Amino acid sequence: MLVVDADGALIETNEAARRLIPLVPGDFVTSAAMPAWLAAADRALRQAGTPADAVSGEVAGRSFEAYPSSCDDGTVVWWLLEDTDRRLAEQALRGERERAALLAEVSSALLSSLNVERCMTVTARMAAGHLADAAIIVAPAQGRRHQLTYARADGEVTQTMLPVEPRSVAGLAEALQGFPPVPARWIDPAELPDWAVPEGFDGPIGSVIVTPLPGHGVPAGVLILLRSSTHQAFTDGEEVFARLFAARAGVALSAARLYAEQRSITTTLMRDLLPPRLERVHGVEYAGAYRAARDHERVGGDFYDVHPGTDAGEETFVVLGDVAGKGLEAAVLTGKIRSVLQALLPLSGDHQQVLSLLNGALLNSHHTRFATLVLASVTRRAGHVRLRLTSAGHLPPLIIRSDGRVEEAPTQGQLVGAMPAVTARTAHVSLAPGETCLLYTDGITEASGGPLGDQFFGEERLRAALGPCARMPAEAVVERVQMLAAQWLGGGRHDDMATLAITNPAGGHGALHSVDGHHATAARPKAGVRR
Amino acid sequence: MTTDTGAAVQERAEVSERLWTAVIAKDESAAVREVFAAADAGVGRESLLLEVLGGVQRRVGTEWAADRISVAEEHAATAIIDRVIAALAHRVPAPAGMPDRPRITVACVDGEWHVLPARLLAEVLTGRGWQVDFLGAHTTTPHLIAHLHATNPAATLLSASLPLHLPSAHTAVTAVQSIGIPVMVGGAAFGADGRYARLIGADAWAPDARAAAGLLADGLIRPGPTPRQQVDDLPHLADQEYTLIKGNRSALVRQGLAELEARWPGMRAYTEAQRERTAEDLAHIVDFLATALYVDDPELFTGFITWTAEILKARRVPPHSLRTGLEILAGELHDFPRALGFLKAAAEALPATPTTRPSPAQE
Numbered sequence: 084m085l086v087v088d089a090d091g092a093l094i095e096t097n098e099a100a101r102r103l104i105p106l107v108p109g110d111f112v113t114s115a116a117m118p119a120w121l122a123a124a125d126r127a128l129r130q131a132g133t134p135a136d137a138v139s140g141e142v143a144g145r146s147f148e149a150y151p152s153s154c155d156d157g158t159v160v161w162w163l164l165e166d167t168d169r170r171l172a173e174q175a176l177r178g179e180r181e182r183a184a185l186l187a188e189v190s191s192a193l194l195s196s197l198n199v200e201r202c203m204t205v206t207a208r209m210a211a212g213h214l215a216d217a218a219i220i221v222a223p224a225q226g227r228r229h230q231l232t233y234a235r236a237d238g239e240v241t242q243t244m245l246p247v248e249p250r251s252v253a254g255l256a257e258a259l260q261g262f263p264p265v266p267a268r269w270i271d272p273a274e275l276p277d278w279a280v281p282e283g284f285d286g287p288i289g290s291v292i293v294t295p296l297p298g299h300g301v302p303a304g305v306l307i308l309l310r311s312s313t314h315q316a317f318t319d320g321e322e323v324f325a326r327l328f329a330a331r332a333g334v335a336l337s338a339a340r341l342y343a344e345q346r347s348i349t350t351t352l353m354r355d356l357l358p359p360r361l362e363r364v365h366g367v368e369y370a371g372a373y374r375a376a377r378d379h380e381r382v383g384g385d386f387y388d389v390h391p392g393t394d395a396g397e398e399t400f401v402v403l404g405d406v407a408g409k410g411l412e413a414a415v416l417t418g419k420i421r422s423v424l425q426a427l428l429p430l431s432g433d434h435q436q437v438l439s440l441l442n443g444a445l446l447n448s449h450h451t452r453f454a455t456l457v458l459a460s461v462t463r464r465a466g467h468v469r470l471r472l473t474s475a476g477h478l479p480p481l482i483i484r485s486d487g488r489v490e491e492a493p494t495q496g497q498l499v500g501a502m503p504a505v506t507a508r509t510a511h512v513s514l515a516p517g518e519t520c521l522l523y524t525d526g527i528t529e530a531s532g533g534p535l536g537d538q539f540f541g542e543e544r545l546r547a548a549l550g551p552c553a554r555m556p557a558e559a560v561v562e563r564v565q566m567l568a569a570q571w572l573g574g575g576r577h578d579d580m581a582t583l584a585i586t587n588p589a590g591g592h593g594a595l596h597s598v599d600g601h602h603a604t605a606a607r608p609k610a611g612v613r614r
Numbered sequence: 615m616t617t618d619t620g621a622a623v624q625e626r627a628e629v630s631e632r633l634w635t636a637v638i639a640k641d642e643s644a645a646v647r648e649v650f651a652a653a654d655a656g657v658g659r660e661s662l663l664l665e666v667l668g669g670v671q672r673r674v675g676t677e678w679a680a681d682r683i684s685v686a687e688e689h690a691a692t693a694i695i696d697r698v699i700a701a702l703a704h705r706v707p708a709p710a711g712m713p714d715r716p717r718i719t720v721a722c723v724d725g726e727w728h729v730l731p732a733r734l735l736a737e738v739l740t741g742r743g744w745q746v747d748f749l750g751a752h753t754t755t756p757h758l759i760a761h762l763h764a765t766n767p768a769a770t771l772l773s774a775s776l777p778l779h780l781p782s783a784h785t786a787v788t789a790v791q792s793i794g795i796p797v798m799v800g801g802a803a804f805g806a807d808g809r810y811a812r813l814i815g816a817d818a819w820a821p822d823a824r825a826a827a828g829l830l831a832d833g834l835i836r837p838g839p840t841p842r843q844q845v846d847d848l849p850h851l852a853d854q855e856y857t858l859i860k861g862n863r864s865a866l867v868r869q870g871l872a873e874l875e876a877r878w879p880g881m882r883a884y885t886e887a888q889r890e891r892t893a894e895d896l897a898h899i900v901d902f903l904a905t906a907l908y909v910d911d912p913e914l915f916t917g918f919i920t921w922t923a924e925i926l927k928a929r930r931v932p933p934h935s936l937r938t939g940l941e942i943l944a945g946e947l948h949d950f951p952r953a954l955g956f957l958k959a960a961a962e963a964l965p966a967t968p969t970t971r972p973s974p975a976q977e
Contacts, residue, residue, distance in 0.1 A: 191840065191841075192794065195792055195793045195794050195841065196763065196766075196793050196794055197763040197793075198762075198763050198764070198765075198766040198793075200766050201766045201794065205794070342763065343764075346760075346763075346764060378754040378756055378757070379754075379756035379757070379760070381757075533890070533893075533894075534864070534867050534890065534893035534894045534896065534897035535864055535867060535868060535893055536863065536864025536865075536867075537864065550686075551684060551685075551686025551687070552686065552690075554640050554690070555640065555686075555689070555690045555693060556642060556690075556693050556694065556697060558693055558696075558697070559689055559690050559692075559693030559694075562689075562693065562727075562751075563686070563689050566727045566751075566752075569725075569727075569752065570727075573863075574725070588642075589640055589641075589642075
């Protein structure tokens, strides 16, 4: 408590005030020992002549609030109340809130991506932006090399692969193995190797944090934070926060890495189950299109293959089929059937025998599923494409004549994998230039939708749609069929849908030799992405 | 890029004319020969793609609208142009010395089968040094997102030609942005001025392939980490008009057909195919109405109706059937104030004709 008279001289101070402000009665508030903020408040109060609000400021490194009460004779009593602890608490709370908000932002940014590189970029950028002047992420070793992600506070991020000696940075080897981080004060910034300092980082380094990015059991990498010597060194609180940040980043990175691993496993296992890319073989065009029953899947219970003949005189063997069921389980069975058929290629001259052997193989396997399929053997002679077509319980192929007529190939037979013996009748068909033979699965004709919502696309509509496809390239035919079926569905549920067109090109043999087998060089849809 | 001297323009026009003849005759090898010859004669790669091939493709569209070629012919022509692009890409590889640019993804949105604009864009960008993953027509959003997680491209470019695909484009745009990848959109669906691109919150919109390449070279800003839902961009969706009309499309078409039959007993003599055409026409109107409600733009619906009237005129179908269709829908949707407003505006925009008898619109 201080009492100041109308002339600005101290009349009285209590002991607590004297311990803070070394002034005695008779001294003026303008003297140097008086805190400037309090002197200014006293002056302002006297000029305004009205009761004033509390003011606050620091005295001897502590924080106070000063409440004035004016007396009629111009004397003012200043009551000083210390609020240092409250202020510290408020400051801590503000800091805590900022950190919580930052953690939420970090989690949100990191959780959005399942890409490892992107996760590392985001982590490094946020660490450099909020925690330090620069950040480096050291990914787990691939051989002796580590992927390094550098970020500077200005947001610039770069990535590189380098051989890194983990012992070259104190605590790095331990962090890479998932041991707890070493305290920042143990790390001598002067001993950091060149690779641990991002290009363009200005000035000497003041302090360093090396903290593991904890993952699912194994570390997802190590985060190194650098602060330049012009800044305050990392405090204990900041070290703790860096660990919290690293924990979140580590979880996201591990999830991304797990996803990448799973995806790579799936891709490898799925490679042989995906429908093959088709192209022109010995002057005959082949095109296939596939759409799995579920939009997020790429394989299902429909399949097709084209096994080119060794030379133009030899038959090319084509198969399209449908196993009962859908999804991955059905796809695994299609893989087996495709392997069996490939093994039976030398016998493909006799469709009946191929079907009998396949039937036997399916009956002897532990699968209880059956399959329907169409076999086609294709040769091109004197401008015409000759087909031997055999249906085993499958929808008969449709022939699009050059005048727009659509015929059904006269073949029928029993499905395979159900009965001890199968019989089938083979049809012989010849395609003139511009004519196409279309093999398809019932996913097309049983596509349910249309303007009234509940009708099958049906064979009638398919035939009507195929009529104008005379003299079209094979690709255009399958695309048109898939498009019409998809539009008919209008986003509704559907079964697997496969189509394969065998076309005697209208333009004549070999007209497009220049692009045969080179489709992958252009910006074609990437294999495995397209349905 | 080639400089557009008068001679070059003239030469391109001649190539385009010969290419058109080959394409419409379904003569793929002749089409390829024309384009190769033009490439050998020095017509630039981008010019061949955008002016010559793109020009022929645009002509396919206008010829169809004028009823001079059929849908199937349109499809065949498109397929041949597509194959010519593949042949050209193989024959005339991207020019050397282009800067090594980052990886990007180009795709058509779910439901969009008009692949050529995106295909041409992909080729142009490849030519300018970008590593392009082209996912093709009708890319479902789950596939797109899985691809983006695997490849982490610098940007995604989505194409849509029909406004009907704006809702699925919106879904795709928000999904891609939610994983922190910027999206540029383009195509006729987004409006001549890109208004629907802004509406659905795309990070960029380009009116054509060259503009897209320019914007991409300038760099797109990555979207912030706050995921949002469609209704955050389009608060009017909360009135459920879009949802209810979209969800009850089949019922609306059925009721519409019954009502049409009650008004025009002659319809009972329709063949199954004629009835189906009529149902398809009604369904198409409902689809466009739903889309217009989605973007809350009566002009989108009015534009579709007046355009359809033009198409019908070209096919010598009197447009009064269209007006009847609008009236019937208005009767069914009396509880939907926004939809009613759109239907009224569209009916007013139709040329006045005496109503006599509906006839099924032909393809």
